[in-house]
Amino acid sequence: MGGGLAGAPLAAAVAKAGALGTLGLAPPRELRDAIEQVRSEAPGRAVAVNLLLPFTGRRHVEVCVAARVDAVVLAFGERRGLVEQLRDAGVFVFAMVGTRPQAQHAVRQGVDGLIAQGREAGGHLVGTTPALDFLPQALSVAGDRPVFLAGGIATSADTRAALDTGATGVIAGTRFLLTHEANAHREYQRRVTVADETxxxxxxxxxxxxxxxxxxxxxxxxxxxxxxxxxxxxxxxxxxxxxxxxxxxxxxxxxxxxxxxxxxxxxxxxxxxxxxxxxxxxxxxxAGDSALRINEVTSAEQAVKDLTPA
Ligand SMILES: Cc1cc2nc3c(=O)[nH]c(=O)nc-3n(C[C@H](O)[C@H](O)[C@H](O)COP(=O)(O)O)c2cc1C
Structure with missing residues (x-):
């Protein structure tokens, strides 16, 4: 979650809780400091960065490479040679996709894993169909690469359904927007918890x-x-x-x-x-449609617990 919503406090709390914390895009120097902060608060845990491509410059990529982040999520665009550059630096590269042609294109570019986004997801959308309907298509294109499902993940039962359909893991945005560690305005969070439509x-x-x-x-x-x-x-x-x-x-x-x-x-x-x-x-x-099923702001640790199937 870019625009300052998912900074080091959220990513570190998620990492400490045992999940993969992802820093949203921030200006390069802030991004570098945020990576360092996550590493010092959650030692030994992986750190990921979301490269929101319409707003990503050369220096953002340099920061990720120099810091040797564990994973990068490429979203909403592409840049020639970028997948190769990141992989050569030892970074695990995910691409977020919403259609079969996008998935095929990402695989041809050499990404390590896919994030299959459904239309119910919050924020910007490549997803065009419900996540669980799109997942089998993404899996068939991905071969042996891991596919994570994004969209509609609000409970451990949602995670279970995604895993049972073949996902390696899940990505949640709205659930983590509604945490104390997210830097969202409190009234924004309140409106999402009481929303009855998106x-x-x-x-x-x-x-x-x-x-x-x-x-x-x-x-x-x-x-x-x-x-x-x-x-x-x-x-x-x-x-x-x-x-x-x-x-x-x-x-x-x-x-x-x-x-x-x-x-x-x-x-x-x-x-x-x-x-x-x-x-x-x-x-x-x-916010995603999962907002209709999430009624409270919790700690990020609690959110990770809530999404973890037994
Ligand atoms: C507040 C918010 C901000 C988001 N910002 C980004 C972003 O900066 N980059 C990105 O790739 N996806 C972004 N997303 C989309 C997420 O990557 C993900 O696809 C989505 O949150 C999954 O659906 P969910 O919200 O139902 O969990 C954002 C989502 C939300 C809710």
Whole structure:
């Protein structure tokens, strides 16, 4: 979870609890410090980094290679030679995929493992079908590579169902968004715990016009059509903004300052703990359908326990 939501405190707590903590993308220096922090707080445990490709620069990759992180998750794009570069440095490379052609492409590029994302997942979506329906397709393409399932993992029974269908493990976002160690704004967390629906939309797409799943807020009520899609004006602004991703990522908070539920410009940044309360109604409240089954914020350790089958 990028944008500051999943930093060292969350990744270290998850690692200490026995799972694989994944740092979300952060500016290169912060990322380097976060890797060091996880290593010192959870010695001997693996550390993974999510490379959110539309916003990943050369220096992010250099940080991962220099720190010899154990695993990297490549998501939402590709970069020529990147898989090779990371593998040559001894990094285990996962790619997150949502369709059979994406899975085939990732395997051709030489990745070590796949993350099969379902459409019910929170945040940005490559998933186009329910995770458990897509999993057999990903498995058939993966050969003997491990496939982890992402989307809809809220309980140990969900994990059990994924493992029984052939997954090697599971990836959970929303469950860990709702932990004390995540840096999400408390009101964002509260809204997710009480949500009774999620919306698949393209509203929060300025700089990155990819589908994503959120819980409703004033911004979606004002600017989404009944089917969840953004109305014409924000959709047109988003469509014209893709090339601004890397230049603007350094200060996307500045964009958030300009946003309002009444204006048509919505960046992908989600509200974190340092932001004012009222920004929760102007920003993306990413969450998956599993939010409908998670009603409390817990410790990350408890979340790992809750997801671990007996
Ligand atoms: C708040 C939030 C932020 C996310 N940010 C990222 C991200 O930065 N990079 C990424 O690859 N996936 C991101 N995801 C998607 C996750 O990788 C994963 O596919 C998803 O959370 C699985 O579904 P679940 O939310 O039902 O567990 C995010 C998900 C959430 C809920």
């Amino acid at each position: 919306i698949e939309t393209n509203l929060f797409g300025f700089t990155w016009p990819l589908r994503h799943r959120v819980v409703p807020n004033d911004a979606t009520r004002r600017w989404c059509r009944d089917d969840g899609k953004a109305k014409a004006l924000p959709a047109a602004l988003n469509a014209a903004s893709g090339h601004l991703a890397i230049p603007l990522y350094r200060d996307l908070n500045a964009l958030l300052r300009l946003q309002s539920a009444n204006g048509p410009l919505f960046s992908p940044i989600a509200p974190n703990r340092e932001m004012p309360d009222h920004w929760v109604d102007r920003a993306a409240l990413y």
